[in-house]
Amino acid sequence: MAAPKDTTATATYGDHEVITPENKLRKVVSTGPLMPGEVHPVTRAERALAALSTEFTSWMESECERLDKARQKISEGGFTEANKELLFHAAHDIKGEASTFGFPLVTAAADSLCRLIEYTPDVTRIPLKLVDQHVDAVRAIYREYSRSDAEDLAALLTSRLRAVTDEFLIHENRELPDMLEQIKGSSIVAG
Amino acid sequence: MVRIDFNRLRFLVIDDNAHMRRILRTLLHGYGAREVYEAEDGAAGLEAFTHYIPDIIITDWAMPIFDGLELTQMVRQPGANSNPYVAIIMLTGHSEKKRVVSARDAGVTEFLAKPISANGLYQRIVNVVANPRPFIKTKVYFGPDRRRNANPNYVGPERRKGGKADVIRQAPLLEKVRAPG
Numbered sequence: 001m002a003a004p005k006d007t008t009a010t011a012t013y014g015d016h017e018v019i020t021p022e023n024k025l026r027k028v029v030s031t032g033p034l035m036p037g038e039v040h041p042v043t044r045a046e047r048a049l050a051a052l053s054t055e056f057t058s059w060m061e062s063e064c065e066r067l068d069k070a071r072q073k074i075s076e077g078g079f080t081e082a083n084k085e086l087l088f089h090a091a092h093d094i095k096g097e098a099s100t101f102g103f104p105l106v107t108a109a110a111d112s113l114c115r116l117i118e119y120t121p122d123v124t125r126i127p128l129k130l131v132d133q134h135v136d137a138v139r140a141i142y143r144e145y146s147r148s149d150a151e152d153l154a155a156l157l158t159s160r161l162r163a164v165t166d167e168f169l170i171h172e173n174r175e176l177p178d179m180l181e182q183i184k185g186s187s188i189v190a191g
Numbered sequence: 192m193v194r195i196d197f198n199r200l201r202f203l204v205i206d207d208n209a210h211m212r213r214i215l216r217t218l219l220h221g222y223g224a225r226e227v228y229e230a231e232d233g234a235a236g237l238e239a240f241t242h243y244i245p246d247i248i249i250t251d252w253a254m255p256i257f258d259g260l261e262l263t264q265m266v267r268q269p270g271a272n273s274n275p276y277v278a279i280i281m282l283t284g285h286s287e288k289k290r291v292v293s294a295r296d297a298g299v300t301e302f303l304a305k306p307i308s309a310n311g312l313y314q315r316i317v318n319v320v321a322n323p324r325p326f327i328k329t330k331v332y333f334g335p336d337r338r339r340n341a342n343p344n345y346v347g348p349e350r351r352k353g354g355k356a357d358v359i360r361q362a363p364l365l366e367k368v369r370a371p372g
Binding site for chain 2: 015016017018019020021023025026027028029030031032033034041042044045046047048049052055059063088089092093095096097098099100104107114182
């Protein structure tokens with residue numbers, strides 16, 4: 001059987017080429033309303049995720065344990081590159097997953113720990129007490145999630161952590177204007 | 192509405208976190224996808240890309256061995272693999288401007304900041320399938336056109352130079368999506 005005719009086109013200009021690859025994925029696209037009784041794919045996916053959510057509390061528990069173990073590694077062996085990566089990845093995963101797992105109040109404390117690690121030029125200067133406070137805050141917010149005042153507790157803990165962290169980061173980066181700009185910059189991405 | 196026949200798409204999910212891989216697989220199956228492959232780091236992801244020839248890669252940024260950004264740079268090598276045009280959706284907890292620009296400059300097709308949502312991922316997939324952008328190749332960049340929109344109010348020099356285009360046919364690079372039946 002002959003190979004299908006390719007329709008990729010390349011337009012060559014002075015210092016660049018514009019390539020329009022053959023869009024074979026176009027064949028999976030159509031337009032039209034949902035059929036009677038048909039469920040939108042997003043709704044189906046949300047339902048599938050809801051069915052999976054019975055696992056989320058144990059997953060959050062294991063992520064908090066992972067963060068605690070990473071903290072212990074640093075307490076015992078200091079801020080080596082490997083230990084730093086362990087702690088950062090553990091915090092970063094919690095930052096990204098906590099909302100999906102149903103614990104959005106945990107996100108800000110994990111985010112503050114990520115910022116602390118990522119924006120400190122020499123991580124060995126990070127006070128271990130500040131690391132401990134972040135890890136303890138993450139675990140406490142998760143542990144006390146069912147309390148009626150959990151939101152206030154989380155807001156109090158994370159705002160204080162963030163303020164102390166920002167103060168430390170601004171001091172540590174005082175000679176680095178590009179870093180200061182990043183520290184003060186905000187996200188530009190919508191979820 | 193735009194409808195996607197998910198069961199004719201092949202996905203590769205690359206994330207070192209098993210929980211996130213499970214969530215992504217659940218969402219993709221929920222949309223109707225059947226073929227979802229997984230890899231737990233950048234190296235395994237590159238191997239899986241070569242082996243499975245996915246239509247869409249969904250990759251985390253922060254991963255061991257090499258990260259999602261490095262993986263993207265390795266995939267976006269014209270002539271070096273079976274499909275350098277593959278759609279790459281970068282899913283990450285990083286959302287700072289510098290990070291987004293780095294991902295864009297590596298050749299990522301779409302960027303999705305965590306926390307993930309069924310609708311957010313669905314919209315990115317619809318966009319890469321239904322509205323693919325042309326690719327730009329320069330001395331220092333190969334990837335989807337980074338100019339998503341023409342800005343009529345832009346003031347400044349035109350950085351792309353050149354006159355009238357020559358149109359050249361190229362050999363097929365992807366033979367993935369089969370016709371019905």
